[in-house]
Amino acid sequence: MTPAALLRAMKNPPPDSMIGHMTQDGGRPLRHMPWVMMIHLVWLFLWPLLAREPFDTVILPTLLTVPVFVWLHLSMYYYSGPMNIRLRYSAGVLLIAFSLAFVNLSTLAYFIFVFFSIVYLLPTRTSAIVVGAINLLFIVQMILLGHTMQTIVSVAAPGIIMGVVAVYTARIHMAQMALRKSNHEITRLATLAERERIGRDLHDSLGHTLSVVALKSELARKLIDRDLDAARSEIAEVERVARDALSQVRSAISGIRNTVLTTELAAATALLEAQGVKVSCEADAVKLPHDRETALALSLREAATNVRRHSGAKGVTIRVKNDQRAVLVEVADDGRGGRIVPGNGLNGMRERLESVGGSLQLVANDAGGMLLRASVPLAA
Secondary structure: OOHHHHHHHHHOOOOOOHHHHHHOOOOHHHHHHHHHHHHHHHHHHHHHHHOOOOHHHHHHHHHHHHHHHHHHHHHHHHOOOOHHHHHHHHHHHHHHHHHHOOOOHHHHHHHHHHHHHHHHHOOHHHHHHHHHHHHHHHHHHHHHOOOOHHHHHHHHHHHHHHHHHHHHHHHHHHHHHHHHHHHHHHHHHHHHHHHHHHHHHHHHHHHHHHHHHHHHHHHHHHHOOOOHHHHHHHHHHHHHHHHHHHHHHHHHHHHHHOOHHHHHHHHHHHHHHHOOOEEEEEEOOOOOOHHHHHHHHHHHHHHHHHHHHHHOOOEEEEEEEEOOOEEEEEEEEOOOOOOOOOOHHHHHHHHHHHOOOOEEEEEEOOOOOEEEEEEEEOOO
């Protein structure tokens, strides 16, 4: 990249650049990562300064590599073209690292920069192999340069550790991105399915009714000059059909509202299963006023989020029970359990339920983990 193109990309990172991919779907804090990473350039000079290495043969060559590295490093993250060009930038940093190793073993810092770029440029398995090969070549280089075993181990060990950390970090981040995309897709499909259901219901319930209204109105218009009584009869029939249509619309809206809990149940199941949690659902058919069903649905959403974030559970059972006086939602997990300190999520859940006459209980599960029980009354 030319300096001008690089400056433009830094002001407005292209969506198809490495930074663009890393910051999408809630990863915006990573936008400054390339700059934060450059703090580690200090390691290039720490050992030479502590060891009082000569300026002209060690420190000066190291200084000369820094501007080239900064250009390659930033270009790699902000370039929006083909992947092979980004790999060339990474290969350029790798060349600098191996070249500087002849005079300064702190070039390990450059290798670590390469590790944390390669793992985002290549598939996980391939990047792990490449990182391992780079570490091996660096060890071979140190052996050929005649360094002692103690020096080789002290330099190679951090490189191997940071290589493993880089691969693991990228794997976790990519899994989180995949999970966010999966959740967005679940929400999109649920919304699409609900729209299609509403469209079908309205078409089935109102299409025929409105056709009858149109035909009756047309007949009344034709009869009004010839048979006033017959016209009045048709207009009365139009009024009756219109009232039926209004009742059907209200019924359709009620049906829309009553799908809230079932939609959240499907979304919670998908969310937990995407995390590798085995989910068992037991759900009775329920019919509640909109505000109470919304309170239960949002409680289920918060409970599923808490299980995913904090419990470390392998399995979760979700039950929706109708006991004739109240509707209960129970979420039981087999996670780590322990003392629960109520936060904003649990307090908000409790307040929301209490506002519709419901309650919230959080107790230790008999099988380990926690049991959350939210309930709302069927009648006021």
